[in-house]
Amino acid sequence: xxxxxxxxxWTDPRHSNLAGPSGAVFCAGGSVCYSGGAALLAPFMTLAxxxxxxxxAVPIWSVVPPGQTALGLAAVLLGLALGVPxxxxxLRMVGPLxxxxxxxxxxxxGAPVLLDGAxxxxxxxxxxxxxxxxxxxxxLMADAITALKPGPYQRALLLAAAVAALAAVLGSGxxxxxxxMQEFSARRDAFASEATRHLWLAFGSLGMAGxxxxxxxxxxxxxxxxxxxxxxxxSFLQTIPSLAMFGLMIPLLGWVGATVPGARSLGIAGxxxxxxxxxxxxxxxxxxxxxxxxxxxxxxxxxxxxxxxxGMTAGQRLWRVELPIGLPVxxxxxRIVLVQxxxxxxxxxxxxxxxxxTFVFQGLNQTATDLILLGALPTVALALTAAIxxxxxxxxxxxLPKETP
Numbered sequence: 001x002x003x004x005x006x007x008x009x010w011t012d013p014r015h016s017n018l019a020g021p022s023g024a025v026f027c028a029g030g031s032v033c034y035s036g037g038a039a040l041l042a043p044f045m046t047l048a049x050x051x052x053x054x055x056x057a058v059p060i061w062s063v064v065p066p067g068q069t070a071l072g073l074a075a076v077l078l079g080l081a082l083g084v085p086x087x088x089x090x091l092r093m094v095g096p097l098x099x100x101x102x103x104x105x106x107x108x109x110g111a112p113v114l115l116d117g118a119x120x121x122x123x124x125x126x127x128x129x130x131x132x133x134x135x136x137x138x139x140l141m142a143d144a145i146t147a148l149k150p151g152p153y154q155r156a157l158l159l160a161a162a163v164a165a166l167a168a169v170l171g172s173g174x175x176x177x178x179x180x181m182q183e184f185s186a187r188r189d190a191f192a193s194e195a196t197r198h199l200w201l202a203f204g205s206l207g208m209a210g211x212x213x214x215x216x217x218x219x220x221x222x223x224x225x226x227x228x229x230x231x232x233x234x235s236f237l238q239t240i241p242s243l244a245m246f247g248l249m250i251p252l253l254g255w256v257g258a259t260v261p262g263a264r265s266l267g268i269a270g271x272x273x274x275x276x277x278x279x280x281x282x283x284x285x286x287x288x289x290x291x292x293x294x295x296x297x298x299x300x301x302x303x304x305x306x307x308x309x310x311g312m313t314a315g316q317r318l319w320r321v322e323l324p325i326g327l328p329v330x331x332x333x334x335r336i337v338l339v340q341x342x343x344x345x346x347x348x349x350x351x352x353x354x355x356x357x358t359f360v361f362q363g364l365n366q367t368a369t370d371l372i373l374l375g376a377l378p379t380v381a382l383a384l385t386a387a388i389x390x391x392x393x394x395x396x397x398x399x400l401p402k403e404t405p
Contacts, residue, residue, distance in 0.1 A: 006317070036132075036133060037080070038132075039129050039132035040076070040127045041059075042127070042129035043057030043122060043127040043128055043129055044058060044060035044126070044371065045063055045110060045126055045127050046058065046124070046125050046127045047114045047118060047122065047124050048117075048123045048125070049119060049121065049122060049370075050122070051179060051368050051370065052195040055125065058114065059129075060072075060073060060106065060129060063110030063113070064106065070107075071101070072106035072107065073106075075098050075099060076106075077097055078095070078098050078102075079095045079101075079140075080140075080302065081095065082095025082098065082139070082142035083096055083099070088377045090144075092140065093144040093145065095140060096137040096138070096141040096144065099137045100134075103130065103133055103134060103137070105176070106125060106235045108174045110124075111124045111177035112177055120218050123179035124177060124178060124179060125178060125179045125370055145158065146197075152392045152396050152399075155388065155395075158332045159389070163385070165382075173217070177369040180374055181375070182370075183368070183371050183373075183374045184200060187359070190358075190374075191359075194356055196400075197348075197353070197354035198348075198357075198382075201273070201277060201341070201345040201348055201355055202341040202382075202386075203338070204367045205277055206334065206337050206341060207319045208281045209281050209284030209285055212281070212285060213285050213288030213292065214288065214292055216289045216292075217288065217292025218296065218318065220289060220292075220293045221293045221296040221297060230289060231289065231293075234289055237282050237283065238283065241277075242283070242347055243347060246275060246279045246347050246348070247351075248279075249274075249279050249351075250270045250351060251270065253268055253270055253274050253278065254274045256268055271351050271352040272352045272353055273348075273353050275351055276348035276353030277353075278350060279344075280376070284337040284340070284341060287333040287336040287337050287340075288334065288337060291332055291336075292333065294326075294329050295325075295326025295328070295329030295330040295333075296322045297326075298325060298326050298329060304321065307320075318332050320393065327397045328397045332394055334390065335391065335394065336357055338390060339387050339390075341381055341382040342382050342386060345357065345379075346360055346375065349361045349362075356374075356375035356376070358375065358377055359375030360375035363375065
């Protein structure tokens with residue numbers, strides 16, 4: 001028998017504890033589907049006279065002729081319906097895929113129809129309804145994948161399949177009528193350059209934070225007095241707002257570039273790549289140092305005693321006992337840093353540091369929404385991909401056999 005403790009939340013007596021994953025999924029799935037129904041009533045696309053002016057809202061049932069609308073809308077509704085059933089993770093996985101296919105169908109078919117006869121400078125863009133449905137299907141898919149409990153290799157295959165599917169859609173040109181893709185076509189070379197700069201900022205600052213933070217974490221683990229001095233300072237740096245941190249680097253590195261011989265030839269100046277890079281490194285130190293200390297401290301005292309008993313030196317204990325045990329925690333800190341820096345690197349565009357933030361702030365200055373999306377969407381995709389990859393690495397390190405002294 002199925003009971004309903006509160007409206008919209010259906011539970012099975014076998015999973016009556018709402019804190020459990022199977023009991024909660026009915027409530028969460030029902031809420032998501034209600035949200036999906038509301039998103040269907042929101043504007044699905046917008047048609048504007050040019051790239052700057054606000055466009056006219058187009059509902060989902062008016063995007064394409066009725067026959068094509070029925071097909072796409074049926075796929076979206078079926079995707080929402082199949083995404084709910086608890087205990088059927090495979091079915092819940094198929095639902096979002098059907099819904100996403102329906103969304104893609106409506107956009108591909110609708111963009112040329114809306115642009116037909118609208119003028120040479122007309123632009124068509126996905127609107128709030130599309131983005132809400134996209135997020136809803138992504139959440140349903142994530143919930144279904146969690147219920148399937150895939151291992152790290154299965155998650156890697158799913159990620160590779162998702163990236164390949166996205167690359168195939170973007171590379172096919174079926175989305176070229178959309179305004180954001182027209183912005184990309186007009187800035188193709190600049191996009192490649194800024195993407196490279198964004199990757200250098202995010203991954204370069206991660207590497208530098210690791211080079212600085214790991215030794216500090218080891219010293220902090222070994223010397224509590226040093227740990228008590230370092231961690232409060234790094235915590236204070238985290239409290240500085242990101243815009244303020246980037247701003248503080250401008251006069252500081254400007255002075256270094258002007259007074260230190262050879263600094264300017266190395267690219268150190270008040271604006272540009274250097275201040276953004278230094279700010280990201282400073283923001284990265286607390287997670288790296290803190291998680292290194294926590295990871296090394298997780299080593300059982302019995303393992304350390306056994307290592308000492310067989311004559312291991314302090315260095316051998318670190319590399320052969322403490323580090324393998326603490327590696328998942330240390331990698332978790334690196335995951336936090338990487339995802340954080342991919343997002344914060346957007347602010348580099350405000351001080352001439354490049355990256356995807358260049359398009360974001362150009363779009364804000366020009367009130368060009370799709371130019372903002374040209375910087376924001378790849379940033380979000382890169383952050384999600386990095387988070388999944390780092391989660392896979394953390395899971396793999398937990399499965400590695402640990403050496404027993």
